[in-house]
Amino acid sequence: MREREMQSRGTDMPTQERKLLLKKMEISVAEAEKRTGKNAVNMQETYTVYLIETRPVDAASEGTNPVPDSLWRRYSEFELLRNYLLVTYPFLVVPPLPEKRAEFVWHKLSADNMDPDFVERRRVGLENFLLRVASHPDLSSDKIFYSFLTEENGWKETVFETGFQAKADSRLKALNATFRVKNPDKRFAEMKHYGDELQSVISQLLRVRARAADRLYGVYKVHGNYGRVFSEWSAIEKEMGDGLQSAGHHMDAYAASVDDILEEEEHYADQLKEYLFYADALRAVCRKHELTQYELEMAAQDLTSKKQQREELATGTIRTFSLKGVTSKLFGQETPEQREAKLKMLETQIEEGEELVKERNAECEEFVKSAWVDIERFKEQKDHDLREALISYAIMQISMCKKGIQVWNNAKECFSKM
Amino acid sequence: MSGSVVDNTVSSGNSSAAIPTDVSGQILDLDEDDDLEVFSKDTTLTDGSSFNASMQTSPASMINQYKFEEDADTKDIFVTVDNPESHVTAIETYITYRVMTKTTRSEFDSSEFEVRRRYQDFLWLKGRLEEAHPTLIVHPLPEKFVVKGMVERFNEDFIETRRRALHRFLNKIAEHPIFSSSEDFKIFLTAASGELTSHKKQGPGFLSRMGDTVKAVAAAVRGVRNRPQEFTEMQEYVEAFSQKIISLDKVTQRIVREQKEYLEELKECGPTYALWSQSEEELAEPLKNVAGCVDRCCKETEEQVKNLSDHLIPVLHEYVLCADTLKAVLRRRDNIQADFEAKTEALATKKANRDTMRDDLDKAEDRLEWANNALKSDWTRWQKVMRTDLRSAFVDTAERNVSYYEKCLAVWESFLHSQRTDAEGNGKVDFS
Numbered sequence: 001m002r003e004r005e006m007q008s009r010g011t012d013m014p015t016q017e018r019k020l021l022l023k024k025m026e027i028s029v030a031e032a033e034k035r036t037g038k039n040a041v042n043m044q045e046t047y048t049v050y051l052i053e054t055r056p057v058d059a060a061s062e063g064t065n066p067v068p069d070s071l072w073r074r075y076s077e078f079e080l081l082r083n084y085l086l087v088t089y090p091f092l093v094v095p096p097l098p099e100k101r102a103e104f105v106w107h108k109l110s111a112d113n114m115d116p117d118f119v120e121r122r123r124v125g126l127e128n129f130l131l132r133v134a135s136h137p138d139l140s141s142d143k144i145f146y147s148f149l150t151e152e153n154g155w156k157e158t159v160f161e162t163g164f165q166a167k168a169d170s171r172l173k174a175l176n177a178t179f180r181v182k183n184p185d186k187r188f189a190e191m192k193h194y195g196d197e198l199q200s201v202i203s204q205l206l207r208v209r210a211r212a213a214d215r216l217y218g219v220y221k222v223h224g225n226y227g228r229v230f231s232e233w234s235a236i237e238k239e240m241g242d243g244l245q246s247a248g249h250h251m252d253a254y255a256a257s258v259d260d261i262l263e264e265e266e267h268y269a270d271q272l273k274e275y276l277f278y279a280d281a282l283r284a285v286c287r288k289h290e291l292t293q294y295e296l297e298m299a300a301q302d303l304t305s306k307k308q309q310r311e312e313l314a315t316g317t318i319r320t321f322s323l324k325g326v327t328s329k330l331f332g333q334e335t336p337e338q339r340e341a342k343l344k345m346l347e348t349q350i351e352e353g354e355e356l357v358k359e360r361n362a363e364c365e366e367f368v369k370s371a372w373v374d375i376e377r378f379k380e381q382k383d384h385d386l387r388e389a390l391i392s393y394a395i396m397q398i399s400m401c402k403k404g405i406q407v408w409n410n411a412k413e414c415f416s417k418m
Numbered sequence: 419m420s421g422s423v424v425d426n427t428v429s430s431g432n433s434s435a436a437i438p439t440d441v442s443g444q445i446l447d448l449d450e451d452d453d454l455e456v457f458s459k460d461t462t463l464t465d466g467s468s469f470n471a472s473m474q475t476s477p478a479s480m481i482n483q484y485k486f487e488e489d490a491d492t493k494d495i496f497v498t499v500d501n502p503e504s505h506v507t508a509i510e511t512y513i514t515y516r517v518m519t520k521t522t523r524s525e526f527d528s529s530e531f532e533v534r535r536r537y538q539d540f541l542w543l544k545g546r547l548e549e550a551h552p553t554l555i556v557h558p559l560p561e562k563f564v565v566k567g568m569v570e571r572f573n574e575d576f577i578e579t580r581r582r583a584l585h586r587f588l589n590k591i592a593e594h595p596i597f598s599s600s601e602d603f604k605i606f607l608t609a610a611s612g613e614l615t616s617h618k619k620q621g622p623g624f625l626s627r628m629g630d631t632v633k634a635v636a637a638a639v640r641g642v643r644n645r646p647q648e649f650t651e652m653q654e655y656v657e658a659f660s661q662k663i664i665s666l667d668k669v670t671q672r673i674v675r676e677q678k679e680y681l682e683e684l685k686e687c688g689p690t691y692a693l694w695s696q697s698e699e700e701l702a703e704p705l706k707n708v709a710g711c712v713d714r715c716c717k718e719t720e721e722q723v724k725n726l727s728d729h730l731i732p733v734l735h736e737y738v739l740c741a742d743t744l745k746a747v748l749r750r751r752d753n754i755q756a757d758f759e760a761k762t763e764a765l766a767t768k769k770a771n772r773d774t775m776r777d778d779l780d781k782a783e784d785r786l787e788w789a790n791n792a793l794k795s796d797w798t799r800w801q802k803v804m805r806t807d808l809r810s811a812f813v814d815t816a817e818r819n820v821s822y823y824e825k826c827l828a829v830w831e832s833f834l835h836s837q838r839t840d841a842e843g844n845g846k847v848d849f850s
Contacts, residue, residue: 194697201693212680214683215682218679218680222672223673225665240809383701393708397715401823401826401830402827404819405823408819411816415813418805
């Protein structure tokens with residue numbers, strides 16, 4: 001359903017349509033398998049690999065239905081791909097991966113990465129990730145992404161060869177910028193704040209939901225005890241026996257029905273989790289904006305101070321405190337030749353500085369423009385997806401109620417035959 | 419089953435002819451109303467003097483009386499218990515309930531009565547009925563509240579639950595072919611408080627009751643030798659039934675606990691969705707809507723929990739008490755038989771007083787036959803009543819659960835509907 005959905009969303013943007021990889025190629029993460037092998041420190045480890053299948057869209061419509069191309073990838077390779085995309089497209093809200101470790105679990109789900117339910121949900125999440133990237137107007141045409149889907153061997157080397165790791169911003173640098181930036185774009189500041197709120201509220205919702213799921217499980221399962229006791233009781237009764245026995249079966253059915261109910265709810269939780277992680281991606285874009293803005297401000301500040309120095313040197317007045325100024329006062333003035341040399345150097349620096357400011361300014365503007373386009377796109381996607389999620393949650397509740405009505409009506413019939 | 423010694427409900431042999439006038443008020447310590455121990459379940463059936471007037475003494479006629487007929491259509495007495503009121507005196511605080519009776523029976527002086535009774539009075543009535551009919555099955559009263567202190571007894575929910583149980587108790591008595599013609603029952607329904615108090619003071623006094631209890635313990639220790647098969651089967655059934663009903667009670671209480679914990683968590687969901695809606699624009703409306711739906715489902719869940727507690731649990735609980743009553747009835751029957759067996763043996767072995775002993779033996783034989791027939795008939799009756807009660811309690815529970823799910827269904831469907839109308843307006847969403 002997701003694939004068709006994303007393809008259909010592409011119809012709103014006819015020029016983009018041709019660019020979308022998803023229009024040309026069917027992508028799926030079909031299977032998951034356990035492997036064992038030696039890791040980097042030569043120790044045995046067990047890990048899961050996922051089968052990525054691709055097939056040109058036209059092939060299926062021609063009716064020939066050829067075997068899809070496929071290759072296996074581990075979660076860590078998906079992580080590598082995403083990190084590459086993050087660094088290469090810092091102005092885009094990059095789709096998130098499914099969680100690394102199971103969080104917000106309720107008691108039945110194990111937090112074990114090898115648990116088959118977890119692996120299955122991760123498979124679905126990875127497929128979702130690929131589809132999201134493939135339907136993104138900018139990301140879908142990335143070559144590294146394409147080769148991730150098509151080149152089994154040597155892909156890792158190709159990624160490292162791009163040197164993307166060198167381009168990555170250090171955390172410290174980013175943090176520094178966040179604190180010191182003076183005039184970030186208001187819209188980005190608001191978006192960042194929104195990202196914080198979204199993350200906080202979805203986390204809370206996931207926690208509460210998990211606890212409620214745990215309790216609901218208990219309620220349903222205790223009804224199974226009715227089944228057992230009714231059955232035992234029916235053995236000592238004559239006329240009441242049949243009614244009790246059959247009512248007991250319905251109580252067992254009721255108790256068993258909660259497993260399916262909660263499994264469906266996990267899908268809903270996964271949809272929320274995707275946006276929990278998207279909030280992080282959104283904030284990353286805002287942080288990048290702060291960084292570019294900060295660097296622009298630093299460059300501008302530097303330029304201003306250099307210009308001031310030039311002025312001081314030229315007029316001989318010292319307006320700002322400088323060590324040079326103090327020492328020259330103490331140890332005597334420089335020679336005219338020294339001053340000339342300094343001035344010349346400053347002039348060069350100022351020229352370079354002006355270039356830098358122009359460059360950074362352009363960068364900043366470019367960033368703001370592209371980022372804002374993607375943020376708007378993201379907003380629309382988020383509103384649509386989350387509304388769908390809420391609707392599917394309502395549909396789940398309705399289904400649960402219908403099951404309940406059926407079971408208890410059946411039980412009532414049996415009871416009235418007691 | 420050997421007779422248990424820790425039991426108030428044992429029978430005895432003869433009651434002493436010269437019954438001292440009431441000493442109970444001076445000797446028994448009556449502090450709290452519901453701590454009143456009804457000491458004796460005296461089973462004297464020898465002479466009719468300590469008895470309700472409507473009982474006849476000839477065994478044959480007594481046996482006939484126990485051939486019950488189901489006369490459901492000719493219900494001629496209606497009893498209700500309602501209107502709890504608190505009474506404060508210098509010594510104590512207690513609750514009284516209004517007991518209203520409407521009847522067309524000729525034994526009653528009028529067709530409508532209204533009296534006020536307290537729990538102590540119900541206990542007295544139950545005791546009297548058990549004394550008079552040791553092998554008939556008296557429906558249990560709600561329990562005394564032992565655990566918590568004063569405050570809990572006057573809690574609204576507790577009072578209401580008790581009121582319902584007292585209502586059921588009186589109705590079960592009224593529906594019982596033998597009990598409903600009991601003089602004590604009539605007096606309970608009609609007498610003014612002063613009258614009732616003085617009537618209560620009649621009957622075997624404390625000392626005689628003590629004496630009977632000692633004799634009863636001795637009989638219990640003796641044990642019965644040739645219990646008829648049907649009563650053994652009854653006992654086996656009662657043991658098993660008791661276990662099952664106790665389990666059901668426990669399971670239901672556990673369900674209530676789990677539901678309450680679920681409710682606690684669910685109550686936090688709605689506000690979280692509401693909080694979220696505050697950060698959103700397009701999504702604000704659906705989120706607020708979902709918050710409202712979750713809150714409404716919470717209310718329905720709360721009501722469902724209350725229903726279980728108010729309707730199913732009290733009935734299950736009554737039948738747990740019933741099982742104990744049945745065990746007691748079977749024990750009393752056994753003791754009557756043990757007494758007969760002992761007297762038979764005595765006649766065979768002893769030489770002196772043979773005439774009195776033969777007399778005693780005849781009476782003991784009659785008593786045994788009477789007791790057995792009474793129990794057999796009432797047993798059949800009780801099974802029917804039990805079946806009806808439990809069936810309707812479970813049917814009722816199932817209906818309430820259906821209703822609960824139907825209400826929640828409606829809540830979520832209205833949400834879907836609102837989103838659908840929105841979506842159709844915007845031409846966006848695909849519901850496939």
